[in-house]
Amino acid sequence: MVAAGVATAAPVSAQPTDSPGPWQPLAPVPSLDIARYVGTWHQLAAIPQPFNVNCARDTRAVYELIDASNISVNNTCTTWSGETMGVTGNARVTDPVTNAQLRVSFPSVPTQGSPDGPTNYVVTYIADDYSWALVGDPARASGFVLSRTPAVSDAQWQQIRGVVESRGYDSCLLLTSPTTGGRDDITPLCTV
Template identity: 60%
Template sequence: MRKTIVGLAAALLAAAGSTLMAAPAQAAPLTPVPQLDVNRYVGDWYQLAANPAPYNIDCVRDTTANYTLIDERNVRVENSCTTIAGERRGIVGNARVNDTAQLHVAFPGVPFQDSLDGPSNYIVAHLAEDYSWALVGDPSRISGFVLSRSPVVDVAGWQEIRAVVESQGYNSCLMLTSPTTEGLQEIKPLCTV
């Protein structure tokens, strides 16, 4: 329990800093991958790391996303996690495809994200050739998520993830790991993995 509280304290400090320093001031907007096959992208994803945000600060383990195709422009989004109290919580929303690898994600009742139409706030900035992992975020890099088809990543995989995160203009020391039951067990800055 003490490790979890210390991890959350670190996450809160990083969250406060990430809103001010998520990306270098001169960084261009996040660029999408040239092509995204939505049919291959849907399915289950594990969150391996993320920029802390108020809506996910109580998520301490096994954060997942499930994407299901509704039609050619809409994807059902179901995010869930285990909280500090050990309970599963989740939210269901919609992702509307605006352009290749750029979507507008909306969740009912979430301020500034409750409209189905809007500017792209979910950009697939990196996607492994085999669709095994992805880096997604918003144009300004305030949000950023490392998603993987597997909850377990080896040392070489973490090195690749960190290199890609940094090459896409993110500060890897402000992005925190997301523990999974089968994989990494600690919340810590990605730059230390």
């Protein structure tokens, strides 16, 4: 994450190039180091999805390497009633050239049980230090801002918004996710 006093300019990889239209598939990063990508990620913002409507705060994903093509996925959150809810699944690399396109499946969720199928998880941005990422599906029906820490600076929020928009998303569709130690509100990213 960006520490206080660090320059606020976005890294070169985050700068908008030719802003893709929403009709073009979400592009993956040129190369993803899976070994660096695994670990714990906090959801800072997302396009609301039916499967996480019960999540009130502290939505996290823990990824662990199984083998060169498979990653275990353990998603958890705190519900509106204060309970912990979770689901476990698998992420399979579908693009071995970039390693940045995967098929995420959850055996306990109807229609999401098969690890074989089309790509539904694209890492479209990763910070140089792997401190935060933007992921979504090829059609941009989903979008998630993930961070290694539950809080980021105001300057980092501006960088995140710029990256989200440069990848063809409407930043007003992503809502901030409350995290302990971070933001406590749910608000459109375009207003942050």
